[in-house]
Amino acid sequence: MIRYGMVIDTQLCIGCGDCVVACKTENKLPAGLNRDWVVEATRGRYPDLTTEFRSERCNHCSHATCVHTCPTGASHLWKDTNIVLVDPGKCTGCKACIAACPYDARLIMTPDGYIDKCTFCHHRVEKGEDPACVSSCPTHCMHFGILDEPSSAVSRLLASRQQKVLLDETGNQPNVYYLI
């Protein structure tokens, strides 16, 4: 299986929200629905506090609880990768995947009722391009690539910098990393 991942440098992210706009434009999302979002968190211990901006989305987990819990297989893996997609035609709107995702990375597409989420822009990845959010970032804080390939930019960054993932304790094995 090819394991795609994202590495996001929180030291460079300025919280501008360009990634959110790029995603909405690329994927033609309706008003009010976003597949990615920017979190503003406080890092450190008083009085040594800094602000951390994090661009968040579906983590395309290696242990994707949403895929396991989907009764119809509408939530599935794209080809032989960890990219999690939803087939709207198969989605019953049971919302089990929303309950099962510890990152609240899924949304109900109104008015149709099927579930929508980040696709890592697999239609661009197929053509050898980066996801729209990565391409649009003005500070180049986002990187995309194959995590198990030692020579890839994402692997090299992870080897050279301190990093974290979100909610590691859930066992979902997320594939979006944050450089700290």
Place this chain on the structure above:
Amino acid sequence: MNSNVSRNDFLTPTWFLIAAGLVAGGAVGIYEMFFGHLFATNSSLVWTLPLVTYIFLALMSTGVSLVLAYGLIMHDETITRHTRALLIMAIGMLLGAFTALATELGSLLNMVWILLSPNPSSPIWWMGTLYSIELVLLIVKLIMDLTGRHGVFDKPLAWGTLIVAGAAAITIGAVFGTVIGRPDYHGAFLSVVTLVSALVSGAAAIVLLRPQSALTETAGRIFRQTALIFAALVLIRVVYEAHSTVVGMLGWASVWMLVPFVLALVLLQFAPRVLALVGILGVLWVQYSFIITGQLVSLGQTAHWYGAVQSYQPNIPEALILVLGIAVAAALIKLGEQYLMSNQRQDAT
């Protein structure tokens, strides 16, 4: 089939109430399925009163099936004498549950699709499949009873119902218990809660709907015993939540939830039907509380949209789906009693 049913049999207060429920709830259900979204759900709080209705009625039906299967296996005549009535009750309640679920899923076809596109790693798929098998088993048993075909298949069917109904109730708990990110949902405890709540509400429903018979005594005994276990489970949960240090856990249990079951335990013989109803409402309260509380804490972007902890109050359309589910169940049970029970002993024995 009873051909002596006349129009007057439908001109009763019960039928007027059922008809009002069917019309009001049906209108909401049809609007939700075909025209627009009426329920108070969002991308974080996804399962509200319509799903609670499904679980409440499906578990009550399971409880009735389990009591009947127990009676058939143990040759308890006080139960088996009412086989047909109990089958009608279980089928009516299950179809009422499916009606509420169809409105929740937005379409009948979505329910069928769950069966046709299976993912065996999904608890919801197992829940849907087990309840479909359960419905088929109940209908087969009813047809056999109506056609007077009793014999070699009775025992295996009773065992089949016992196993499938028990597994279905446990699987409903697993739908919530296998969710890892939401502290109020996790754990096998919820499967125990759903199984016991099925028995409590099923036995109470029999006391409520089949009064003045020896069956009331047997069902009342089962109700009292299971209500005691259920009260103990709620108490364990209260103590656990009071001492829990799990981050993000709100807690769904309260000592007040013990009141209906303690009342039922102590006073059942004085007013069985009233106390059975109190017990059923107590079960609904517990189920509602754990299903809703589990989703109130938002985990990601939804915390920005709806607040870190949401509050929920059912809106009128959602309340009408509860009415619809109960009305469908009541209508089917009444129809079954009027058309299929003419040659059955419904007397007090």
